[in-house]
Amino acid sequence: MTLVLPRIAMLDADTLTTRLDELCEVLENCVQGGASVSFMLPFDRDKSRAFWQNVARSVARNERIVLVEEDASGAIIGTVQLITDQPENQPHRADVSKLLVHDSARRQGVAGRLMTQLETVARNCGKTVLVLDTSTGSGAETFYSRMGWQKVGEIPRYALMPDGEMTATSVFYKFL
Numbered sequence: 499m500t501l502v503l504p505r506i507a508m509l510d511a512d513t514l515t516t517r518l519d520e521l522c523e524v525l526e527n528c529v530q531g532g533a534s535v536s537f538m539l540p541f542d543r544d545k546s547r548a549f550w551q552n553v554a555r556s557v558a559r560n561e562r563i564v565l566v567e568e569d570a571s572g573a574i575i576g577t578v579q580l581i582t583d584q585p586e587n588q589p590h591r592a593d594v595s596k597l598l599v600h601d602s603a604r605r606q607g608v609a610g611r612l613m614t615q616l617e618t619v620a621r622n623c624g625k626t627v628l629v630l631d632t633s634t635g636s637g638a639e640t641f642y643s644r645m646g647w648q649k650v651g652e653i654p655r656y657a658l659m660p661d662g663e664m665t666a667t668s669v670f671y672k673f674l
């Protein structure tokens with residue numbers, strides 16, 4: 499039996515641009531599945547490409563880091579971002595954003611591996627405080643609690659779900 503280990507990679511801006519369609523697949527799958535990750539339905543390839551093109555430009559400016567996990571065939575099945583560019587009085591802090599796992603690859607530890615690697619990357623950048631928010635009551639909220647994140651509280655009526663329903667957000671932090 500051949501053991502295929504999961505591969506996590508950090509994408510530079512050029513690679514990100516080359517692999518835009520794979521990243522779009524993951525984002526569209528999550529939005530169309532109802533995840534609250536900034537976008538509304540209908541969500542199409544044009545919107546998705548525009549989002550990732552902006553991310554690529556941000557990576558090129560050294561404002562954020564993008565990690566992906568690939569499956570055995572080399573296709574991207576999950577991704578997460580660390581926003582390292584912060585105000586000058588918060589050099590030790592970073593935001594975590596857009597943790598996305600394709601629904602065909604969920605509950606197999608992909609998000610857990612991505613977040614563990616992201617923490618290592620953050621430490622290597624001198625970051626000791628990470629912050630994120632996620633839709634209250636979502637599977638992601640359970641996931642972050644399970645990964646040792648501290649919930650600060652909830653902000654009611656914070657955002658809309660992709661179908662237009664109002665949702666609260668839960669704010670989390672983690673000390674590294």
Ligand SMILES: CC(C)(COP(=O)(O)OP(=O)(O)OC[C@H]1O[C@@H](n2cnc3c(N)ncnc32)[C@H](O)[C@@H]1OP(=O)(O)O)[C@@H](O)C(=O)NCCC(=O)NCCS
Binds near residue numbers: 533596605606611644
């Ligand atoms: C939330 C998400 C990233 C989890 O990805 P994943 O790869 O399936 O997570 P993991 O397999 O690493 O899960 C680890 C543990 O977290 C918890 N967990 C993960 N997803 C969960 C869910 N939907 N409901 C409840 N608990 C969950 C479980 O305890 C799980 O362990 P178990 O499978 O042994 O029970 C994924 O469901 C996703 O992409 N959702 C849509 C996008 C989204 O909401 N992203 C968050 C934006 S802030």
